Amino acid sequence: MVWIQRLTGDEPGSSVIDTIKKKCDSIIVNDEILEAYSRTLQMHYPFIPPYLSRLLLTELLVMQKAVSPKVLQENLKDVHRKDGYLVKAARPYHGVLITEDNGDLLSKRHLIERNHKVKVLTPKEYKATKAE
Secondary structure (H helix, E strand, O other): OHHHHHHHOOOOHHHHHHHHHHOOOOEEOOHHHHHHHHHHHHHHOOOOOOHHHHHHHHHHHHOOOEEOOOOOOOOOOOOOOOOHHHHHHHHHHOOEEEOOOOHHHHHOHHHHHHHHOOEEEOHHHHHHHOOO
16 A cells, blocks of 8 residues: 555655656545554554654645545455555546555456556556656
8 A cells, every 4th residue: 555655654655645746647535545554553563653644635636746536435346445446436537446465456457447447457557548
């Protein structure tokens, strides 16, 4: 999750956020996504204070780089249930999911793009599409 990598200062996720801020892109966030980030921080990075996530969200909202779609509560049969909320959030925007450690999303990227009009890219692939 590039959001978590930004908070921990890890590459390449941190630079993806910088690229989004510079380009005409936005980050899709909703309550379900923010809750997943919060759980991940609590489980794997308890030393990172929760306010940093809120600060990043505030920064992106002020820059008009964050959008919050209304998501239908449908079941996506072709996407693993732990990833469905991400695909559902990106669908209204024909968005891009940026991940590097999720075999389920990366292995099903062609199916997700065909069925849901959502691209799945690694941070390196995303940054390559934004190269000047």
